[in-house]
Amino acid sequence: MxxxxxxxxxxxxxxxxxxxxLRRPGEHVNRGDIIAEVETDKGIIEVEVFTSGTIDExxxxxxxxxxxxxxLARIREDEGAPAAETTSKAVVAAAPEPQRAATPAPTESRSxxxxxxxxxxPAARRLAHDLQVDAATLNGTGPGGAITRExxxxxxxxATRKGEAPAISAPVSAEARESGAEDRLxxxxxxxxxxxxxxxxxxxxxxxxxxxDLHRATDWLQQTNISRPPAERVLMxxxxxxxxxxxxxxxxxxxxxxxxxxxALRSSIHVGVAISLRQGGLVVPALxxxxxxxxxxxxxxxxxxxxxxxxxxxxxxxxxxxxxxxxSMGERGVxxxxxxxxxxxxxxxxxxxxxxxxxxxxxxxISRPVVTVTLAxxxxxxxxxxxxxxxNAVDRLLQEPEKL
Amino acid sequence: xxxxxxxxxVLRVLGEIAPECDPSTIAPATNLRDQLDLDxxxxxxxxxxxxxxxxxxxxxxxxxEFSTINSATDYLSQKMRK
Numbered sequence: 001m002x003x004x005x006x007x008x009x010x011x012x013x014x015x016x017x018x019x020x021x022l023r024r025p026g027e028h029v030n031r032g033d034i035i036a037e038v039e040t041d042k043g044i045i046e047v048e049v050f051t052s053g054t055i056d057e058x059x060x061x062x063x064x065x066x067x068x069x070x071x072l073a074r075i076r077e078d079e080g081a082p083a084a085e086t087t088s089k090a091v092v093a094a095a096p097e098p099q100r101a102a103t104p105a106p107t108e109s110r111s112x113x114x115x116x117x118x119x120x121x122p123a124a125r126r127l128a129h130d131l132q133v134d135a136a137t138l139n140g141t142g143p144g145g146a147i148t149r150e151x152x153x154x155x156x157x158x159a160t161r162k163g164e165a166p167a168i169s170a171p172v173s174a175e176a177r178e179s180g181a182e183d184r185l186x187x188x189x190x191x192x193x194x195x196x197x198x199x200x201x202x203x204x205x206x207x208x209x210x211x212x213d214l215h216r217a218t219d220w221l222q223q224t225n226i227s228r229p230p231a232e233r234v235l236m237x238x239x240x241x242x243x244x245x246x247x248x249x250x251x252x253x254x255x256x257x258x259x260x261x262x263x264a265l266r267s268s269i270h271v272g273v274a275i276s277l278r279q280g281g282l283v284v285p286a287l288x289x290x291x292x293x294x295x296x297x298x299x300x301x302x303x304x305x306x307x308x309x310x311x312x313x314x315x316x317x318x319x320x321x322x323x324x325x326x327x328s329m330g331e332r333g334v335x336x337x338x339x340x341x342x343x344x345x346x347x348x349x350x351x352x353x354x355x356x357x358x359x360x361x362x363x364x365x366i367s368r369p370v371v372t373v374t375l376a377x378x379x380x381x382x383x384x385x386x387x388x389x390x391x392n393a394v395d396r397l398l399q400e401p402e403k404l
Numbered sequence: 405x406x407x408x409x410x411x412x413x414v415l416r417v418l419g420e421i422a423p424e425c426d427p428s429t430i431a432p433a434t435n436l437r438d439q440l441d442l443d444x445x446x447x448x449x450x451x452x453x454x455x456x457x458x459x460x461x462x463x464x465x466x467x468x469e470f471s472t473i474n475s476a477t478d479y480l481s482q483k484m485r486k
Contacts, residue, residue, distance in 0.1 A: 222464070225464050226464065229455065230451045230455045230462060231452045231455075233464065235444050235448065236444075237444065237445075278423075278441070279424065303445060303448075306445045331437075331443045331444060
């Protein structure tokens, strides 16, 4: 029997709300299937199962808020299925990395075979009950189409105007609708504040930066993209991600997590990508096995990940399995990024704006596109010498973009 | 397709990419990236959607034409006339 527990989806997540079960007791599930949805400060997250078997029993009901690690369900494993300590992963567990199912191909829409369900947070569900609104009739405007408090309030207001609502004691104002979004943003800021404060408090950061000539990379990209339709064009950011992932194979101690009082190297390279959200805040979902993806696949995955991050459709493994973070601030005009490590990771890599600068070549000054790449690393785990080698490796890799 | 219809398509696509914005408030001559906080992924999605909907080739070198609503509409109108 395998345990399916409330996963930790970030360094400072202490509890989550089980929004809904997508599968029921008695149903068979395969490793990688999404079987539950959990609400966190990062939105509603789809939680995957890490073993194959039959759901034996469900122990937590929809709407319940429970601490990380709480047993949510028991799964009777298939004969011959690999043993799993827990079937949903906690981010700082000291256990070996679980075997992860193949990441599903990027998709813009849910499978038709998925059972219909209402995506609604417990708070919105309670409000719907209080205001006697049938949530099943609403189209959600929240992440991934989730029904929000604002949707419930708007529906109640509309019903009042039509004279349909039986009794709504409190008037519903625009301020009330806005307060829900503000609350969510406030909670996300608190989560970010806690993680970053912990990082600065506990991790002795050191910083290194290097300016890299990008003329080969920009020329190669231009030539590669010229014959491609827009959907198949590759962005410079994809080269940065791939170069980072490959450089980690040479300096593996930067691809690790800090557990208690020791470092645990990770054999898989899952680069977390900092993605800013339109309503404020950011998330850092991981691109699994970044080093093994072709640039075309990486581009597709990145577009899919960005779309899902901004529509609140991330998966639990994407939020819990990052082994390093890459943040690119060049689009905002920033030339140098001094990142703060996202615990329990031990390094963060920042890419700035690509700018034209004078560059010395064979004793002559010419103009070249360059980028400043910065490494912030945990001094408990690596030293500046190794950090410098990492930046050198990123530089070398970007000089041969065709090999990425 | 008339120029007004092309403009409406551009605004609709932008509204899908940046759903928090009200398309009617977008200043037609002001930089879209700054106005809507679009990043390179958003911008590429913008071009992909226009390419798919209007069946127009949009080479990368022409991306600067999509910096504002007005310039994008002018560019697409010209391309569709050819």
